[in-house]
Amino acid sequence: MLDLNNIDVHYGATQVLWDVSMRVGAGEIVSVMGPNGSGKSTVLKAAMGLKKATRGEVILDGEDLQGKSATLRPKRGMSIVLERRRLFPRMSVRENIQLGAFTRTHAEAARTMDWVLDILPDLQPHLNATAGKLSGGQQQMVAIARGLMADPRVLLMDEPFLGLSPIMVRTVSDIMRTINEKGVAILFNEQNAKLSFALSHRGYLLESGRVVLSGSGEEMLEHPEVKRVYLGQRAEGAA
Amino acid sequence: MSWLIEIILNGLITGSIYALVGSGIALVYGTTRVLNFAHGELIMIAGYLVLFFSVTLGWNVWLASFLTLVMVAGAGALLQRATIAPLLARDDWAFRVIAATIGLSIFLQSGAQLVWGEQFRTLPYFFNGVAVIGDVRMPWQRIAILVIALLIMAASALVLYRTPLGRMVRATAQDAEAALAVGIPSGLVHTAVFAISAVLAGAGAILLSPLVSVNPWMGVAYLLKGFAVVILGGLGSFGGAVAAGFLLGLIESFGVAFAPTEWRDVISFTFLIAVIWVRPNGLFAGRGA
Numbered sequence: 001m002l003d004l005n006n007i008d009v010h011y012g013a014t015q016v017l018w019d020v021s022m023r024v025g026a027g028e029i030v031s032v033m034g035p036n037g038s039g040k041s042t043v044l045k046a047a048m049g050l051k052k053a054t055r056g057e058v059i060l061d062g063e064d065l066q067g068k069s070a071t072l073r074p075k076r077g078m079s080i081v082l083e084r085r086r087l088f089p090r091m092s093v094r095e096n097i098q099l100g101a102f103t104r105t106h107a108e109a110a111r112t113m114d115w116v117l118d119i120l121p122d123l124q125p126h127l128n129a130t131a132g133k134l135s136g137g138q139q140q141m142v143a144i145a146r147g148l149m150a151d152p153r154v155l156l157m158d159e160p161f162l163g164l165s166p167i168m169v170r171t172v173s174d175i176m177r178t179i180n181e182k183g184v185a186i187l188f189n190e191q192n193a194k195l196s197f198a199l200s201h202r203g204y205l206l207e208s209g210r211v212v213l214s215g216s217g218e219e220m221l222e223h224p225e226v227k228r229v230y231l232g233q234r235a236e237g238a239a
Numbered sequence: 240m241s242w243l244i245e246i247i248l249n250g251l252i253t254g255s256i257y258a259l260v261g262s263g264i265a266l267v268y269g270t271t272r273v274l275n276f277a278h279g280e281l282i283m284i285a286g287y288l289v290l291f292f293s294v295t296l297g298w299n300v301w302l303a304s305f306l307t308l309v310m311v312a313g314a315g316a317l318l319q320r321a322t323i324a325p326l327l328a329r330d331d332w333a334f335r336v337i338a339a340t341i342g343l344s345i346f347l348q349s350g351a352q353l354v355w356g357e358q359f360r361t362l363p364y365f366f367n368g369v370a371v372i373g374d375v376r377m378p379w380q381r382i383a384i385l386v387i388a389l390l391i392m393a394a395s396a397l398v399l400y401r402t403p404l405g406r407m408v409r410a411t412a413q414d415a416e417a418a419l420a421v422g423i424p425s426g427l428v429h430t431a432v433f434a435i436s437a438v439l440a441g442a443g444a445i446l447l448s449p450l451v452s453v454n455p456w457m458g459v460a461y462l463l464k465g466f467a468v469v470i471l472g473g474l475g476s477f478g479g480a481v482a483a484g485f486l487l488g489l490i491e492s493f494g495v496a497f498a499p500t501e502w503r504d505v506i507s508f509t510f511l512i513a514v515i516w517v518r519p520n521g522l523f524a525g526r527g528a
Contacts, residue, residue, distance in 0.1 A: 069424070070422075073422075075422065087414075088413040088418075089414075
């Protein structure tokens with residue numbers, strides 16, 4: 001479905017991604033885990049076309065989107081929930097959600113709005129509220145709703161749990177599973193290894209802009225290096 | 240009592256021009272974070288265009304005004320595409336854009352001197368006669384400035400808050416990357432915003448030209464007042480700039496009622512400094528586009 005092949009990204013003269021390749025299959029949840037500054041957000045932005053890759057391919061269902069405008073992605077079935085929600089704070093919740101369907105017809109948008117509110121019913125009473133005045137958790141719901149309004153086949157989620165309470169983390173995890181069960185593939189990034197790999201079918205470990213490890217969620221959680229560095233556990237057999 | 244009505248009317252008339260100019264600058268700054276130092280020259284170009292169409296060619300003033308607004312909108316769009324858009328692609332664009340627009344401003348002033356010379360020209364009044372409001376007598380031309388400026392700003396607000404284009408502009412102003420992510424072509428929105436801003440400047444120029452002279456430097460004073468209005472209104476707030484424009488006009492009008500006219504700028508900029516002191520983010524901060 002979505003293939004990132006040999007992606008390099010530079011910020012000015014500084015290279016931040018090196019030969020990154022990832023794959024998101026239809027109906028999969030795939031996570032990108034890594035420490036701060038490892039380039040996780042840049043991977044998602046490069047996939048979405050918000051940051052230009054200096055080398056490599058972004059292929060969605062056989063079509064190479066690399067070098068094409070970011071505005072094309074929602075039309076092709078890819079959308080993103082940006083880090084820290086990034087809502088349009090002075091607009092209403094309804095306007096924020098509707099803008100997610102910017103590239104679609106009114107009829108399509110209205111249909112998808114019903115579907116989105118079915119998945120996120122808690123948003124219904126807040127539709128006329130100003131988005132910037134909602135709590136962090138509610139704002140994350142709006143951001144997810146906005147992302148879903150493009151009716152994506154693959155949804156990118158940049159640090160979806162950042163700044164949320166433990167209860168909201170559980171809620172957002174459940175919503176991600178629900179979305180996935182409805183046929184939407186998800187590529188998300190997260191710093192917390194346990195959260196990241198427990199939620200995903202497959203995962204990638206990114207360090208200093210390079211993919212250093214990949215495997216199924218279970219394999220990643222059981223990998224000695226992940227256990228030692230990211231889960232704070234001693235590898236079996238260690239002294 | 241009549242003197243008070245006259246002061247208020249004069250203040251509102253001057254303020255309406257400040258509001259037109261300032262709201263254009265605020266719209267551009269609020270959406271693109273660009274301070275366009277060549278905005279005053281859009282006023283000047285519009286002044287010469289309306290002079291050319293209505294006086295040199297002798298065309299109907301409404302047709303001349305319409306053509307002027309269309310052409311100045313094109314000039315604003317061209318300015319953005321040719322000068323600013325290439326710089327915005329760079330990470331370190333902020334200072335470069337200021338330098339480029341200052342350079343463009345000087346270029347356009349010098350160009351106007353070469354093409355039209357240094358002499359000051361004036362348009363005839365569009366509206367003849369004098370309105371009588373109680374004991375106050377006010378030329379219809381001046382009343383028309385206020386009425387037409389209000390209509391233009393109301394139309395702009397309608398576009399901004401009630402149309403798909405306005406929604407695209409507001410989304411881009413509030414978060415350009417998020418707007419791009421949902422499919423809004425932010426580059427085109429930036430160009431459209433410069434065109435709208437140029438129309439607002441052009442409207443100010445057309446309304447002003449019968450009262451003040453058209454000359455290569457006519458935009459400079461209004462640019463400075465426009466910046467003052469943008470700061471007072473809360474950087475980038477369209478509604479704030481409109482309100483601040485009228486406020487500044489009223490303050491100047493009351494000021495020169497009790498002090499010599501030469502003190503006009505001293506009064507307005509002293510007020511600006513006082514406001515910055517008390518409210519560094521302006522009087523209407525946080526009410527952006």
